[in-house]
Amino acid sequence: MKPGNKNSFKSLTTININSKEYCYYSLKLAEKNGLNGISKLPKSLKVLLENLLRYEDNKSVTKSQILALELWLKNKKSDTEIAYRPARVLLQDYTGIPAVADLAAMREAVKEKNKDPNKINPLSSVDLVIDHSVQVDKYSTLNSLKENVEIEFQRNAERYSFLKWGQQAFNNFRIVPPGTGICHQVNLEYLSKVVWMEKFNDQEYIFPDTLVGTDSHTTMVNGLSVLGWGVGGIEAEAGMLGQPISMLIPEVVGFEVKNKLPEGTTATDLVLTVVKMLRDKGVVGKFVEFYGEGLKNLTLADRATIANMAPEYGATCGFFPIDEETLKYLEFSGRDKTQVEIVKKYAIEQGLWASSDIEFSDTLSLDMSTVVPTISGPKRPQDKVLLTDASKNFIENFKKYTNREVFLKTKVNNSDFEIQDGSILIAAITSCTNTSNPNVLIGAGLLAKKACELGLNSKPWVKTSLAPGSQVVTDYLEKAGLNTYLDKLGFNLVGYGCTTCIGNSGPLAENISEAVSKNNLYAVSVLSGNRNFEGRISPLVKANYLASPPLVVAYAIAGNMHIDLYKDPLGKSKEGKNVFLKDIWPTNQEIEDVLKESLNASMFIKRYSDVSKGPDQWQKIQTKASSIYNWDENSTYVKKPPFFENLKDEPEKFENIENARPLLILGDMVTTDHISPAGTIQKDSPTGEYFMKNQVLQKDFNSYGSRRGNHEVMTRGTFANIRIRNEMAPGTEGGFTKLHPEEKIMPVYDAVVEYKKRGTDLVVIGGKEYGTGSSRDWAAKGTKLLGIKSVLAESFERIHRSNLIGMGIIPLQFINGLNRKKLDLNGSELISIKGIKEGLKPGDKVSVEFKYKNGDTKKIEMLCRIDTNNELEYYKHGGILQYVLRNMI
DSSP: OOOOSOOTTOOEEEEEETTEEEEEEOHHHHHHTTOTTGGGSOHHHHHHHHHHHHHOOSSSSOHHHHHHHHHHHHHTOOOOEEEEOOSEEEEEHHHHHHHHHHHHHHHHHHHHTTSOGGGOOOSSEEEEEOOSOOOOSSOSSTTHHHHHHHHHHHHTHHHHHHHHHHHHHSTTEEEEOTTSBOHHHHIIIIIOOSEEEEEETTEEEEEEOEEEESSGGGGGGGGGTOEEEEOOHHHHHHHHTTOOEEEEOOOEEEEEEESOOOTTOOHHHHHHHHHHHHHHHOOTTOEEEEESGGGGGSOHHHHHHHHHTHHHHTOSEEEOOBOHHHHHHHHHTTOOHHHHHHHHHHHHHHTOBOOSOOOOSEEEEEEGGGOOOEEEOSSOTTOEEEGGGHHHHHHHHHHHHHOOSSOOEEEOTTSSOEEETTBEEEEEEOSHHHHTOHHHHHHHHHHHHHHHHTTOOOOTTOEEEEOOSBHHHHHHHHHTTOHHHHHHTTOOBOOSSOGGGGTOOOOOOHHHHHHHHHHTOOOEEEESSSOOOTTTSOTTOOEEEEOOHHHHHHHHHHOBTTSOTTTSOSEEOTTSOEEOHHHHOOOHHHHHHHHHHHOOHHHHHHHTTTTTTOOHHHHTOOOOOOSSOOOOTTOSSOOOOSTTTTOOSSOOOOOOEEEEEEEEEOOTTOBHHHHSOOSBOOTTSHHHHHHHHTTOOGGGOOBTGGGTTOHHHHHHHTTOOTTOOOTTSTTOOSSEEEETTTTEEEEHHHHHHHHHHHTOOEEEEOOTTBTBSSOOHHHHHHHHHTTEEEEEESOBOHHHHHHHHHTTOEEEEEOTTOOTTTTTOOSOOEEEEESSTTOOOTTOEEEEEEEOTTSOEEEEEEEEOOOSHHHHHHHHTTSHHHHHHHHHO
């Protein structure tokens, strides 16, 4: 997008690099010309400041917004709203398909108004990486990868054909085909430039590489000093169409790192420690920026691991400054020398190079030498458990969640083994967080080698898998000769994608599934992922632990969570001697030596030399070229979204919400997984019934994630997670509610159908941190299509709050110490929200009236969490895309 036409601080100048001249907006000149003291701003805020200087137009970006960053230094916080325009957008296929479907539907809406449909086009660079669709159907064989790819293309033919249509229909839209890697890894290794470059009026401009992505772990790239974070698909679509991101200038928490990790610990142990510290600190809605002498002891991969998990510690991003390690990684991953030189000179000139003279809103510090081996679980990433306490912790959680004291054991049919409460049924090396880090993957390979040489094996009931985030991982494991040992333990390559971490763990063996279901066993998964929320990994697994890749291999050998890896043997050697974890754990020096011999820049260059080509199956997909999509009425994968049907030229006026019924009353930490589930689709659910009516066989149900292009499926799947607990329907688990006034227990979707017949508005009531987890647009879209007008909660996670407003749903926050429990809400109430019709302002308080079944009435004030003027416009228009569309028309 072209720069603004204002230059209030006379900062536009040129820089000569390698005998070539580039235009840029100089922070040094801006400081000299009126922005006093900005050299002390955190590096992440300097990136925002440059963005405002570049796009100053006196409309969306004003001089007062720019001055607000100078004023930030006084109080280290601000309530000023700014308009931020990232350089590019990153999509994955689960969120990308609904985004492309929305753009296609918007084109039709424009055409119906007799306007040019080609106005609907991305204005900034958009990359969609297909990484979320591969599932672990086949495993523990040399053919696992080949067979899973074949199944993936059979299942997803409709979706992939639709994406190929989108690639030819839209400008600035590139697809990275299936089998390349996880989007964040591809972003780190290939797409990111650290300093971006674009041509305007025959002049080459350089500026910081920035992005938003439709996956919450977009933050990973902050490890490479690229400012980026996750947004909902709705907000990303608006960004593609030139709409700036409206945000408040954030507080920035400085996180000082000292010393280095001790022997025997990994980047995973470090990041789980950081997650716990920052969750306890409270950084929701804030930037975190890492600094200190310990930075020199963190590889780029270590930094990326920490940055990746910003959603788990609640921050908008976890940013690392540019330094020698950044340049080293760019060279090592095959970026050309000119680009590396541009990054160095620009970073030094702009004051973006690592330094200590920074003023933060708040700080905390970690001595990395104190980090110890750690896992996290059984239900949340921030539930840190020291490895020394893992077995004891599991037993405590087992008793807490099952109300049982005795562990059940059962024989598995057609086998010679038993499984029990605590048996590990899934051990997966998976996800962008850890498979991006060569140190921990080489560590896993070396541990496997030592285990095999001593005669150890994975337990036969454990479903093992290796799904790296990049093809480069395969190259260096093969060069090191470690893939052979991982294969021997069942960690065969199953695909390049997210797999188990997003719930695509595939089915367990039938006899094991039967044993678990029949005996209601409290089974376990251990994965090197970033999410372990309830119901996510597998419907049959109730306890999920995050761990480093070497520990995932160790737990596969152990086979259950009762084993104390510090005290108990993993098994017997060929000589019959006990083998302990310490006997097979690789040293840091061993890992380093193997890495030096096994990984080089040519691997990256070769793997990314023709990134758009993809496997044969991708190349064979045929699609008809057109600017308007020809929707297939019979498709159960891709349907025309209903959001733009009968769009009026002007938005309807604000209206109060009168006598709404609660649809669900939920507790704390309700995740977007609870609201809009990924993973398997149950036969005995509203979605299963819909498929039966449409003659879709159960074997072809696929996952909720793969069906995100079909609003009929996703609406039925909203609030349908198998582990969600609705306080309105005590004694139930899963997507159930109580229909009022009949007080009849029924599936959420069925209740909605009944309420719609009656013309009853609906609300949802929640606890603290409502909407935590993935940046899942369907958690908001599904909420909208169920007819929910407002969500009332104690607090909201950043992305989901934004998504709700982006769908025209008003988020209200309890204040004055009130919550659902103090108000004694049970779901029989009628709820009215006043003060909307009179005209809202950002941050207003509104009156909410609760009419109880016994005739009592309570009136309280709640805080409207529409935080900015832009958000108010989106709400007024019924959603962000409706706002953009009306402006275009």
